[in-house]
Amino acid sequence: MATIVAILEAEMEVIGIRQLKDHATQILRKVREEGAEYQVTYHGKVIARIGPIVPEQQQPIQQGDIWAEWDDLAEEIGKHWPEGVSAVDAIRDVRRERGRPKPTGLPL
Secondary structure, eight states: OHHHHHHHHHHSEEEEHHHHHHHHHHHHHHHHHHOOOEEEEETTEEEEEEOOOOOOOOOOOOHHHHHHHHHHHHHHHHHHSOTTOOHHHHHHHHHHHHTOOOOTTSOO
16 A cells, blocks of 8 residues: 555655745646646645545445434434433423423324
């Protein structure tokens, strides 16, 4: 992995902060139009990299994945939920604290 990083860094143009400040428009244009990449240095030490953003490939979400996430969330909530308190009781308490009236037509 370090070898790959070294190869990628070798292909980047190195610019100092002053050069970046003086030529920011031209540098960013090259990044946008040509995909150029730069290492920005301060007193000879690399402090930043400038390059194009590569959009991530969006993968379709599988329905099973969504349910698995809900199950994980329910398990995490369950770890911290006070014993003997139902969700209905918790909602009633929150509504009382906030002064919300009980909704009509709902059996809470």
